[in-house]
Amino acid sequence: MTTVKVSLSKSYDVLIGGGLLGNAGQLLAKITPSRRAAVITDDIVCGLYSQTLASSLAASGFEVSVFTVPNGEGSKNAANFIAVLNWLAENRITRSDTVIALGGGVVGDLAGFAAASYLRGVRLVQIPTTLLAAVDSSVGGKTAIDLDAGKNLAGAFHQPSLVVCDYDTLDTLPVEVLRDGLSEVIKYGVIGDEKLFLHIEEKGTGFDREYVISECVRMKRDIVSEDEFDTGLRRLLNFGHTVGHAIEQRSCFSISHGKAVAIGMAVMARASKKAGYCSADCAEKIISAIKNTDLPTECPYPLYEIFGVLCSDKKISGDTITAVVPEKVGKCVLIDFSLADFNEFLRGGI
């Protein structure tokens, strides 16, 4: 097992190993004297893992309640957020008790935002069961739900008190969902770790779980430690995400987050090459790593549609946008563009 220690406004451990779910009760008992836990999960993960988790918690003396939402991005909505809050209140969960997010990024974001809001904040434990959640969403404290006007538009920073990443849960993940997670791993490789990038290029879906997850979590920890509240360096983690979010939204979420980010990274690589920020070789390496992982690289929508969605993104401040631009594999830079210049820049990639 690998332990990555995170020290932000709150300090916590990210435990990464096989078979950890069956020890979750003991692990949770070490960080809280309370013996009540509210597990939030989705219907697929519930069928696969809630019993193992509940048994482990019960064996350590926890009283456990489970709330299940339908799987998929559509569940990260305001109605479910309110439903979770009401359910926590009906179950008389108090400030000393613990909310556990068991699932992928959707459950992590929804349960995390509920834990941030309920009673102005209760303890949160993340138990990621997708690669994306393991390497990205379960660490760093961002939580959110989607609004009609766009993705992740309501949320809070709320750090977990513990992350238990049992990578044996990836065994049941459909290969498509595993690939979605690999998209984020390629992102980490491009923004800061060429060795990790080469590992994924070589091994594909047969990657070394302990090495890959630990390296990604360490990199996220290091970046977030410099910029917990996302005003500067943390934006590096958005490589491929500005265009990716626009693609996701334009597709009405029929294109998954991972695939949309893969296309977003390919678009940025081509655009960076065209604008002279990176070499043709660098762009080619990024695009071929994405293709080797069987992820898409071509944007299915014309530039004006993507740009339209992008401009309506409430997170864009004023007339400028900060883009994450690759210089080489292992190094990206943040560049401020006017919206007009960014439109021109993207023309080189879409």
Ligand SMILES: NC(=O)c1ccc[n+]([C@@H]2O[C@H](COP(=O)([O-])OP(=O)(O)OC[C@H]3O[C@@H](n4cnc5c(N)ncnc54)[C@H](O)[C@@H]3O)[C@@H](O)[C@H]2O)c1
């Ligand atoms: N908070 C953050 O910092 C952050 C970062 C990146 C992404 N996100 C968010 O994460 C979400 C995407 O997360 P995701 O890709 O994990 O999607 P997801 O949570 O929708 O999970 C994908 C699918 O896999 C299923 N699943 C989960 N674990 C499984 C397992 N072990 N075996 C079999 N099936 C399993 C789920 O039921 C679902 O159908 C997006 O909403 C995105 O905005 C958040």
